[in-house]
Amino acid sequence: MRQSSLFTKTKKEVPKDEAAKNAQLLIKAGFIYKEMAGVYAYLPLGLRVLEKIKQIVREEMNAIGGQEFIMSAIQRKELWEKTDRWSDDNVDVWFKSALKNGTEIGFGWSHEEPITELMKQYLTSYRDLPTYVYQFQTKLRNELRAKSGIMRGREFIMKDMYSYSLNPEQHQKFYDAVIEAYLKVFSRVGLGEDTYVTFATGGAFTQFSHEFQTITDAGEDVIYVNREKHIAVNEEVMSDKVLEELGVTKEELEKVKTAEVGNIFNFGTVKCEQLGLSIVDAQGQSVPVHLGSYGIGITRLMGVIVEHFSDEKGIVWPKEVAPFQVHLVSLCKEEADVAKADALYKELQGAGVEVLYDDRDVRPGEKFADSDLMGMPLRIVISPRSLESGQVEFKYRASGEETMVAFEQVVSELN
RNA sequence: CGGAGUGUAGCUCAGUUGGCUAGAGCAUCUGGUUUGGGACCAGAGGGUCGAAGGUUCAAGUCCUUUCACUCCGACCA
Numbered sequence: 001m002r003q004s005s006l007f008t009k010t011k012k013e014v015p016k017d018e019a020a021k022n023a024q025l026l027i028k029a030g031f032i033y034k035e036m037a038g039v040y041a042y043l044p045l046g047l048r049v050l051e052k053i054k055q056i057v058r059e060e061m062n063a064i065g066g067q068e069f070i071m072s073a074i075q076r077k078e079l080w081e082k083t084d085r086w087s088d089d090n091v092d093v094w095f096k097s098a099l100k101n102g103t104e105i106g107f108g109w110s111h112e113e114p115i116t117e118l119m120k121q122y123l124t125s126y127r128d129l130p131t132y133v134y135q136f137q138t139k140l141r142n143e144l145r146a147k148s149g150i151m152r153g154r155e156f157i158m159k160d161m162y163s164y165s166l167n168p169e170q171h172q173k174f175y176d177a178v179i180e181a182y183l184k185v186f187s188r189v190g191l192g193e194d195t196y197v198t199f200a201t202g203g204a205f206t207q208f209s210h211e212f213q214t215i216t217d218a219g220e221d222v223i224y225v226n227r228e229k230h231i232a233v234n235e236e237v238m239s240d241k242v243l244e245e246l247g248v249t250k251e252e253l254e255k256v257k258t259a260e261v262g263n264i265f266n267f268g269t270v271k272c273e274q275l276g277l278s279i280v281d282a283q284g285q286s287v288p289v290h291l292g293s294y295g296i297g298i299t300r301l302m303g304v305i306v307e308h309f310s311d312e313k314g315i316v317w318p319k320e321v322a323p324f325q326v327h328l329v330s331l332c333k334e335e336a337d338v339a340k341a342d343a344l345y346k347e348l349q350g351a352g353v354e355v356l357y358d359d360r361d362v363r364p365g366e367k368f369a370d371s372d373l374m375g376m377p378l379r380i381v382i383s384p385r386s387l388e389s390g391q392v393e394f395k396y397r398a399s400g401e402e403t404m405v406a407f408e409q410v411v412s413e414l415n
Numbered sequence: 416c417g418g419a420g421u422g423u424a425g426c427u428c429a430g431u432u433g434g435c436u437a438g439a440g441c442a443u444c445u446g447g448u449u450u451g452g453g454a455c456c457a458g459a460g461g462g463u464c465g466a467a468g469g470u471u472c473a474a475g476u477c478c479u480u481u482c483a484c485u486c487c488g489a490c491c492a
Contacts (some may be wrong), residue, residue, distance in 0.1 A: 012441060012453070013427045015483045035483065085492080094488075110492070131462080144416065144490060147454085221489085293492090331451065365452035372452090383451070393451095 001044075001324070005357040006030075009044050009371050010272050021218060022303040023149025024330045025315050031323075035177050036266040038146025038154035045374065046302075046321035050157065053298055053305075055319065056138055056188045057159050060181045062074055064174070066134045071111055071118070073138055075202040077104045079113040083274045093141040106138040112267070112293055117277045123289065126166050130174060134161035136298060148218055149258060151303040161231045163292035164272075166281070173275030175266060182212055182262050185296065190318030191306060195261065196232035198223050199246065202266070208237065212296075218307040219259035226252050236369075258295075259304050309398075315375030316397050324356040326414070327376035329367050331383035341382045344410060345393070351411045372397070380410065 008030030016025050018034065026032045031046035042050055058068065080086035086096060086106070095107040103257060108114070115133065123131060139158050165171035179197060186195040190281050194215040200369070202208040213232060225232040226248055234255070243250060269288035272278065273395050278286045302321075309316040319325065326348060330341035345357045356376060358367050364383075371379050381393040391404045394413070405413050 009442085010453090011426065014430090015426070016482095017421085019485065029422090074432070091492075093492095112492085141491085145488095147486090263492095333450075363450060363454065364453085365450090365454080368451075381451080400472045 001356055003356055004360045006044065007358075008045065008387075009079065018149065019148070020149030020151065020303075021310065022151060023308055025310055025373075026150070026303075027317060029375070032150065036281045038143060038152065040150055040153065040155075040299075045323045049302055049317070050106065050298060051322055052321040053189060053301055054157075054159070054321070057136075057185055057296055060185050060188075061132075061134050061159070061161060064132070064177045064181050065130075066132045068134055068136075070135045071108070071137060073108050074110075075106045075108045075114050077106060077375070079117050079275065080106065081323060082276075082362055083113055083271065085113070093143060095140045096144050103144070108137065109139055109141045111135070111137060112162065112271060112291070113275060116272060116277050116291065119164060120275070120277050122276035123164055123277065123279055125279055127190075129164055129289065130170050131164045131165040133159060134159060134294075149303055150218065151218060151300050151307075152220070153299065156300065157298040159296045159298055161294040163290075163294070164277075164291070165290040166287075168290065169294055171266065175264065176293055178261055178292075179210060182264070182294075182296065184238065186212060186214070186261065189301065189321050191261070191301075191305065191308060196223065196258075198226055198232040198234050198236040198258075199237055199242070200263075207242070209263065209265050211260050213258035214261050214304050215256045216259050216304055216307045217257055218304070219257045221258045222255060223258050224250075224255055227254065238311065243262055251370060259300065259307075261301050261304055262294075264294040265266040265292065267293060310375075313365055313369075314373030317375045317377060319377045322354075322375070322377050324354045324376050325378060326353055326355040327371050327374065327379045328355050328359065329358045329379055329381045330373055331364050331367070331381065331385075332387075334384065337384050337387055340387060344380075344382060344407070347411060348414075351414070353411070353414060359374055378414075380405075382407075 001027065006055070010030055011028045011307050014024045014028050015034070018027060023032070026046060031049065033041040033043055035041055050055045056254055077086055085091050093109050096104060098104050124127065136157055136159050138155060140155055143152065146152060163171065163174045165174060169323060172329040186192055192216050196213050198213045199208040200211040201207055211234060213221060222235040223232050224235065224238060229248065233246065249401040269290055278288045281287050304320065305321060306315055309318055326349065328345055332338045332341045345355060348355045356369065375397055377397055379395045379397065381395065385391050390407050392407055392410060393402060394405050395402045
C-alpha cells in the first residue's frame with residue numbers, strides 16, 4: 001500500500017485523556033481511533049493487525065476441530081432467565097434495550113446461552129458429539145469503568161469457542177487440546193515466553209479453571225509464577241493447600257502483574273440442563289451434554305502485544321502480527337530514482353511481500369520517525385545515496401541491525 | 416458506584432482581581448528556501464471557550480444544573 005494514499009496520519013502528541021501506553025501508541029501511529037471511553041474504531045493499519053491475530057487463532061482452532069461461524073450480537077431475554085443471568089443484580093455488565101413492541105433484548109456480553117439454544121436444533125444424538133464451534137464476536141459490556149486502552153473496553157472482539165461433549169473423558173481430551181492450541185497461539189504472536197497457564201477459580205464444576213496470563217505491568221491481575229517449572233497460580237486461589245497439590249513452595253514463586261489474554265471453563269452438564277440441551281446416548285437414554293467454554297480476547301491481545309513490544313520510539317510489531325512485513329521508505333526525488341523505488345515496490349508486491357510504501361513527499365526525518373512509530377519489522381530505505389552503489393538499506397526494527405543489500409537482491413534476501 | 420482532577424482550534428496548552436476583535440505551538444493550505452532523523456521564512460484558513468440556565472453595563476473567567484473524559488478504589492461469569 002502506498003502511504004501517500006493512507007488516510008490516517010501519525011500524531012506528534014496524543015490526546016491527554018488517554019493514559020494507557022497501548023492506546024497512546026496506537027492512536028499516535030494511526031492504528032485506532034477513540035470513539036468514547038472503552039470504545040475504539042480500528043483503522044486500516046489496526047484492522048490489518050486484528051486480522052493477523054484472528055488468522056493465527058483461526059488456524060489453531062481449526063487444527064483442533066473447531067468450526068467457525070458467527071452468532072448475533074442481539075440476544076433474547078428468555079434464554080438468560082433460564083440460567084438466572086438476565087438480572088442486573090447477577091450480571092452487571094448488560095447493555096439492554098427493547099424492540100418497538102416492548103420486547104426486551106440484550107446485547108451479547110457472552111454467548112454461552114444463545115449458542116447452546118442454537119445447538120439444541122442440531123445436536124440430538126451421541127453420534128453428533130463431540131462438536132466444537134467458535135466465532136469472532138464483538139462483545140458489549142457495560143463496564144463501570146473502562147480502562148487500560150484497548151485492554152478493557154466496553155466493546156471488544158473475542159474469540160469464543162464452545163465444546164459439546166458426551167462425557168467427562170471426551171470433554172477433558174478437548175480441554176487439554178485447547179490448552180496446547182492456546183499456547184501455540186500466544187507463542188505465534190510472540191508472547192510465548194511470558195504467557196502462563198494459570199490456575200484460577202474454577203466455579204462450581206471443577207477445582208480450577210485455567211487462565212492464560214501474560215506478564216505485563218499494564219495488567220490488572222496478580223499471579224505467582226515459577227518460570228523454570230512454568231507453573232502459575234492466580235493470587236485469588238493461592239493457599240498452602242493449593243501449593244502443596246501443585247508441588248511448589250511459596251519461596252519458589254515470583255509475584256508478577258499480568259493481563260488475562262485467555263480463559264477456559266468447564267461448565268459440566270449444568271448449563272445444558274438449564275437450557276434443555278440433551279442428546280440420546282447409545283443406550284437410547286436422554287442425557288445432558290458437557291459444555292466447555294474457551295475465550296481469547298482478540299483486541300486485548302493486540303493491546304498486550306503493543307505494551308510488550310514497544311520502545312521509546314514506538315511500536316515494535318512481532319513479524320507474525322505486523323500490518324506489513326516491510327516498510328519501504330523512499331527518499332528519492334529525481335524521476336529516475338523514483339522510478340526505481342516504484343519498481344522495487346511493484347517487485348515486492350509481485351513477490352507476495354506485504355509492503356507499506358512511503359512515497360510521500362516529506363523530509364527524511366519525518367519518514368524515519370513515522371516508520372519507527374508504526375513499527376514494521378523491516379525497513380528498506382531506498383535513496384539517491386544508496387542507489388549510487390546500486391543498493392538499498394535494510395534496517396530491522398527490533399534489533400536495530402542495518403545491512404546494505406544490492407537492489408537486485410532484495411526479494412531473494414527476504415526469503 | 417465512592418474519591419480526586421480536567422473540559423478553550425483537528426492535537427497539546429496559555430488566558431491575571433470579570434473589561435477592547437479569545438491567543439501560542441503542532442497539524443492543515445499557499446509561496447519560497449531546504450532534503451539521511453519530526454527543518455526554516457512569509458502569509459492564510461480554522462473557535463457557538465463541553466452543554467443549559469442565571470448574575471452583571473460586560474462572562475472563557477462568577478453562581479446553579481448537567482454531560483463527557485482521565486486517574487485511584489470497588490467491580491471484572
